[in-house]
Amino acid sequence: MSDAGSPPFTNLNPSQSSPVGTPENQPVLSMNGITCRFSDVIANNDVHFDLFKGEIHGLLGENGAGKTTLMSVLYGLYKPEAGEIYVKGKKVDIKSPLDSIGLGIAMVHQHFLLTPSHTVTENIIVGLKSPRRSILLNTTEAENRILELSRKYGLKIDPKAIVGDLSVGEQQRVEIIKALYRDVDILILDEPTSMLTPVEEKALFSTLSAMVKAGLSIIFITHKLREVIEASTRVTVLRGGKVIGTVMTAKTTETDLAKLMIGRSLTHSVDRLEQEIAAGIQKSSSARATAGLATMLELKDVFALNNSGIQALKDLSLTVSKGEILGIAGVDGNGQSEMAEIVSGLRKIQSGQVTIDGRDTTGMSPKQIREWGLAYIPEDRLNTGLILEYTIAENLILDRWYSRPYSGKIFLDKHEMKRFAEEIVTNFDVRTPSLDIQVRYLSGGNLQKIVLGRELSKEHKLLIAHNPTRGLDVGAAEYVHKQLFKQKASGVAVLLLSLDLDEILLVSDRIAVIYAGTIMGVFDRTTADVDKIGPLMGGYVVEAGA
Amino acid sequence: MSTTLILGKRLSFKHIVPFLSGGLAFLVGGIILYAAGVDPLEAYALLIKGSLGTTRAIADTLVKTISLLISGLAVAVAFKCRLWNIGAEGQLYMGALGGLLVGIAVVGMIPVVSVIIVLIAGIAFGAMFSLVPAVLKVKLGVSEIIVTVLLNFVALLFISYLLHGPIKAPGFLPYSPDIFPESELPILIDHTRLHAGLIIAGLAAIFVHFLWKSKIGFELKSVGMNISAARYAGMNITKSILITMAISGGLAGLTGAVLLAGVQHRLIEGISPGYGFIAVIIALLGRENALGVCLVAFFFAVLLAGSESMYRTLGIPVAFAQTLQALVLVFVLIGEVFTRIHLPRRIKRVNEAKLEDHGKQIGAPAERGKGE
Numbered sequence: 001m002s003d004a005g006s007p008p009f010t011n012l013n014p015s016q017s018s019p020v021g022t023p024e025n026q027p028v029l030s031m032n033g034i035t036c037r038f039s040d041v042i043a044n045n046d047v048h049f050d051l052f053k054g055e056i057h058g059l060l061g062e063n064g065a066g067k068t069t070l071m072s073v074l075y076g077l078y079k080p081e082a083g084e085i086y087v088k089g090k091k092v093d094i095k096s097p098l099d100s101i102g103l104g105i106a107m108v109h110q111h112f113l114l115t116p117s118h119t120v121t122e123n124i125i126v127g128l129k130s131p132r133r134s135i136l137l138n139t140t141e142a143e144n145r146i147l148e149l150s151r152k153y154g155l156k157i158d159p160k161a162i163v164g165d166l167s168v169g170e171q172q173r174v175e176i177i178k179a180l181y182r183d184v185d186i187l188i189l190d191e192p193t194s195m196l197t198p199v200e201e202k203a204l205f206s207t208l209s210a211m212v213k214a215g216l217s218i219i220f221i222t223h224k225l226r227e228v229i230e231a232s233t234r235v236t237v238l239r240g241g242k243v244i245g246t247v248m249t250a251k252t253t254e255t256d257l258a259k260l261m262i263g264r265s266l267t268h269s270v271d272r273l274e275q276e277i278a279a280g281i282q283k284s285s286s287a288r289a290t291a292g293l294a295t296m297l298e299l300k301d302v303f304a305l306n307n308s309g310i311q312a313l314k315d316l317s318l319t320v321s322k323g324e325i326l327g328i329a330g331v332d333g334n335g336q337s338e339m340a341e342i343v344s345g346l347r348k349i350q351s352g353q354v355t356i357d358g359r360d361t362t363g364m365s366p367k368q369i370r371e372w373g374l375a376y377i378p379e380d381r382l383n384t385g386l387i388l389e390y391t392i393a394e395n396l397i398l399d400r401w402y403s404r405p406y407s408g409k410i411f412l413d414k415h416e417m418k419r420f421a422e423e424i425v426t427n428f429d430v431r432t433p434s435l436d437i438q439v440r441y442l443s444g445g446n447l448q449k450i451v452l453g454r455e456l457s458k459e460h461k462l463l464i465a466h467n468p469t470r471g472l473d474v475g476a477a478e479y480v481h482k483q484l485f486k487q488k489a490s491g492v493a494v495l496l497l498s499l500d501l502d503e504i505l506l507v508s509d510r511i512a513v514i515y516a517g518t519i520m521g522v523f524d525r526t527t528a529d530v531d532k533i534g535p536l537m538g539g540y541v542v543e544a545g546a
Numbered sequence: 547m548s549t550t551l552i553l554g555k556r557l558s559f560k561h562i563v564p565f566l567s568g569g570l571a572f573l574v575g576g577i578i579l580y581a582a583g584v585d586p587l588e589a590y591a592l593l594i595k596g597s598l599g600t601t602r603a604i605a606d607t608l609v610k611t612i613s614l615l616i617s618g619l620a621v622a623v624a625f626k627c628r629l630w631n632i633g634a635e636g637q638l639y640m641g642a643l644g645g646l647l648v649g650i651a652v653v654g655m656i657p658v659v660s661v662i663i664v665l666i667a668g669i670a671f672g673a674m675f676s677l678v679p680a681v682l683k684v685k686l687g688v689s690e691i692i693v694t695v696l697l698n699f700v701a702l703l704f705i706s707y708l709l710h711g712p713i714k715a716p717g718f719l720p721y722s723p724d725i726f727p728e729s730e731l732p733i734l735i736d737h738t739r740l741h742a743g744l745i746i747a748g749l750a751a752i753f754v755h756f757l758w759k760s761k762i763g764f765e766l767k768s769v770g771m772n773i774s775a776a777r778y779a780g781m782n783i784t785k786s787i788l789i790t791m792a793i794s795g796g797l798a799g800l801t802g803a804v805l806l807a808g809v810q811h812r813l814i815e816g817i818s819p820g821y822g823f824i825a826v827i828i829a830l831l832g833r834e835n836a837l838g839v840c841l842v843a844f845f846f847a848v849l850l851a852g853s854e855s856m857y858r859t860l861g862i863p864v865a866f867a868q869t870l871q872a873l874v875l876v877f878v879l880i881g882e883v884f885t886r887i888h889l890p891r892r893i894k895r896v897n898e899a900k901l902e903d904h905g906k907q908i909g910a911p912a913e914r915g916k917g918e
Contacts, residue, residue: 383774
């Protein structure tokens with residue numbers, strides 16, 4: 001208590017002032033020849049990675065490219081088979097996250113590691129030693145220091161708030177402050193934008209630049225090209241566990257990075273995509289014209305509760321026409337899941353009406369609605385879309401097990417099931433070593449193809465696609481988008497619910513923004529942009545006419 | 547090709563594990579016997595001789611197999627659908643009661659019909675009793691584990707009450723009156739106790755085997771494996787849970803009726819020496835499938851019958867059979883952890899690696915070829 005000058009819990013080094021982002025000097029971190037292998041799979045193959053003081057270094061790659069493995073090696077979670085790590089020019093041996101924190105390296109994980117029932121301060125100081133020997137926890141000094149950090153980097157936070165009450169963006173700030181509090185000078189961010197609204201994303205990027213100005217170095221893991229271009233100084237692209245290249249961000253483009261990342265140019269990436277969208281809009285408007293803009297799905301004044309009995313949908317109204325893709329933009333947990341469940345009959349409606357192709361389907365069973373013409377790609381393909389213990393064939397008949405030709409009067413028709421499985425595996429390019437293994441041995445992209453195969457092979461006029469590309473790599477996502485376009489072209493009404501705003505903007509004809517269970521606005525693709533949609537996603541009503 | 551090799555290896559290995567586990571159990575059991583001053587080899591020889599050495603011994607073993615098999619199937623059906631029915635013992639007693647009530651009431655029918663009615667009554671009573679936990683689960687979300695366990699006591703005490711009062715036959719002992727002879731299951735081999743329940747058990751196994759190949763079986767299994775996927779796919783959750791429990795309880799009730807009509811011919815307090823509980827182990831060891839349950843039920847019957855002769859000759863307590871059962875269970879569960887958790891992880895990694903190569907060589911050009 002006497003040494004009032006010493007900061008609480010740990011020492012804060014005043015950020016060393018040195019020039020920013022000059023990659024000429026000694027790297028603050030370098031990883032040389034890292035090789036990491038899981039049984040037969042090489043996750044990192046002779047990877048070299050340098051990080052300079054004061055730079056934001058984007059680590060770009062598809063799922064399974066080895067980004068996370070590389071960072072886990074740095075964070076002491078995996079031991080590499082070969083390779084050396086130098087921090088500030090000194091060779092180090094990182095055996096656990098404790099070692100890496102000791103070296104000034106911290107990681108903000110994609111899924112936050114916070115205790116929801118504790119305050120911000122308690123979450124930040126957990127695990128640190130108090131400088132004073134006292135049984136009681138005195139958090140005042142810590143709070144002051146948190147406020148100081150918060151001011152310095154523009155991370156607005158109330159140290160006394162309960163973490164469970166905070167938004168996702170605020171929780172992320174807590175995680176970042178947690179790292180800063182420990183005096184790190186290297187910060188790893190794993191997919192930091194995946195849960196943020198565009199507004200929060202911008203705030204994060206400006207925080208990051210404030211942090212590098214103060215002398216920190218940041219590794220930014222992502223598979224989104226736009227973010228890398230926007231936020232980083234340099235980019236390292238990983239593919240198949242190998243470094244494909246490291247480039248200065250200023251000297252590259254999204255198209256070039258995409259090529260590096262997937263090893264071939266995307267058929268509909270960026271430029272091509274724009275064309276395709278234009279064609280798509282034309283196609284769909286012509287389809288809509290021929291269909292006379294007939295409404296396929298209509299939600300009218302829908303109210304519903306979520307699983308915890310809280311109002312999830314409030315007076316929600318919406319229509320989707322034949323041959324169009326309506327994208328629902330919104331931050332996770334604003335009623336998207338409940339909306340999809342209401343349409344598919346999985347959730348009880350409090351009041352309101354759902355009409356599919358002129359028939360009132362409110363209160364009908366999921367089976368009846370499916371038979372009436374709903375195809376549904378669920379949000380959670382692992383737990384809802386598929387039964388992981390089942391084979392491909394069994395999963396493919398999950399919704400039609402009772403009908404011909406897949407079964408007779410009493411028994412399932414094994415031969416027909418097998419024939420159908422072969423057909424779908426071929427048509428949807430599912431890569432599997434055998435038809436008889438449980439699907440849990442397959443990769444995420446292949447699982448999604450099985451769900452797509454099942455849903456799109458049935459007769460349907462309405463398709464709900466809920467986060468259809470989440471967790472998929474660029475190639476697989478592109479495949480899914482193509483399927484959506486095909487659906488549209490064939491006159492199916494598509495309701496696309498996605499947390500990925502880029503995806504919504506990419507494939508939708510019209511875009512509806514959902515916030516707190518209500519539609520905040522509906523835009524035509526041609527008039528919609530992030531600046532209009534972003535604030536609505538955060539619940540800010542823009543003045544009329546916007 | 548190499549991928550299938552890995553899968554093939556896994557399948558065969560998976561099937562060897564239970565036998566390895568059984569072997570280890572006997573090894574450890576042997577050490578216990580040795581420590582107790584008995585020659586393990588002699589003891590095990592007696593075990594085999596006592597259960598399989600003579601026609602009579604085999605018949606007795608098969609009689610035990612009948613009860614273990616049907617009750618094992620009962621539990622296996624529920625477990626396959628992830629319904630933890632631990633109440634087979636209670637359902638068995640209720641089934642026996644149902645059989646008795648019909649068996650002492652129905653007179654003058656041709657024997658076959660009479661027996662069938664008794665067995666159906668057993669199934670009905672067992673099924674109805676099992677619907678109590680099923681309905682509680684469906685309507686109120688009560689755990690079926692707790693309810694089924696507790697209902698065992700309810701059933702046993704209820705039967706005990708009946709045998710001491712309302713349905714007690716004249717005499718000192720708490721026995722019910724005998725069922726009419728035409729309701730008894732006929733003896734298959736003269737001068738043994740082997741009765742026609744063996745055929746019933748066989749039919750039950752065939753029923754369960756084909757249940758999983760049927761439409762309704764697929765629905766029941768899917769609901770059990772993953773409720774949210776089943777609901778999403780349009781399956782009826784409530785109906786499926788009720789049907790699964792009814793089949794499970796019905797089979798347990800059938801066990802009771804077969805014991806009544808085939809062995810005791812009357813209801814007594816100890817009509818089942820805990821078959822409904824051993825059934826849980828049998829269902830688990832039999833991997834919840836009909837053939838597996840048949841094998842394990844027979845194996846356990848050998849253990850039970852053999853341990854009686856070990857007791858008579860060497861004075862080894864009958865409880866040693868239970869010790870062996872427990873050892874088998876422990877080792878098999880260890881094996882299970884190995885095959886279900888450890889092995890799949892390895893296989894997954896290997897498969898992914900294989901697939902990656904596979905994809906690079908075959909998949910990629912195929913996709914390019916397909917593009918538009």
